Amino acid sequence: MHKSRLAGFIVDCETSDLPSAARFWSGALGLDVLGEDGPSYVRLDGTSRDMVIEVQQVGHPSRVHLDIEADDVEAEVSRLEQLGARRVAQVKTWWVMEAPTGQRFCVVRAKVDLTGRQGARTWE
Numbered sequence: 001m002h003k004s005r006l007a008g009f010i011v012d013c014e015t016s017d018l019p020s021a022a023r024f025w026s027g028a029l030g031l032d033v034l035g036e037d038g039p040s041y042v043r044l045d046g047t048s049r050d051m052v053i054e055v056q057q058v059g060h061p062s063r064v065h066l067d068i069e070a071d072d073v074e075a076e077v078s079r080l081e082q083l084g085a086r087r088v089a090q091v092k093t094w095w096v097m098e099a100p101t102g103q104r105f106c107v108v109r110a111k112v113d114l115t116g117r118q119g120a121r122t123w124e
Contacts, residue, residue: 002072003122004079008052009084010106014062018042020025022055029053050118067094069110076107079123 022042026033031044037054043062046053052067070076077087077095085101094108115118 001093001122001124002075003069003110003120004076004107005070005114005117006045006051006107007067007069007110008054010065010067011053011055011060012063012065013055014058014060016057018055018057019078020057021057022065046103063104065105067106067108069114071114072109073109073123073124080107 011021011025015021017042017058019042023031023063025031029044031046031053034043034045037043042055044053044055068076068080073094077085077097080097081087085097088096088098088104090096091106093119094106096104097119098104
C-alpha cells in the first residue's frame with residue numbers, strides 16, 4: 001500500500017535568463033517568487049494551493065509538466081505503468097514518465113507525510 005498525489009507544476013523554460021522567466025510566471029500566476037531552489041529552479045509560492053510550483057531552466061523546448069509525489073516511488077511508477085505509462089529516465093531519486101498520450105511527467109519522492117494531505121490517495 002502506498003500514497004500519492006499531484007504535487008504541483010513545473011514550468012520548463014528553454015531560456016538563458018531564468019530570473020526573467022520566473023518574474024513572468026510569477027506575474028502571470030499571481031504567485032510571489034520564493035527564491036532559487038537549486039541552480040536551475042526558482043520556486044513560486046504555491047502554498048495556498050498546497051502545491052509546489054517551480055520555474056525550471058531546461059535544454060529542451062519549453063512546456064509545462066506535472067509532478068506526482070509518492071511515499072513509495074517504485075510502487076507509484078509500477079501503478080502508472082499498469083495504466084499504460086512508460087519509464088523514460090531515472091533522475092536521482094525520481095522517474096521521468098510518459099503517458100500513453102505522450103505527455104511527460106515526473107514521479108518524485110514525497111517530502112512530507114502524505115497522510116491527511118489535500119489530494120493524497122492510498123493505493124493497494
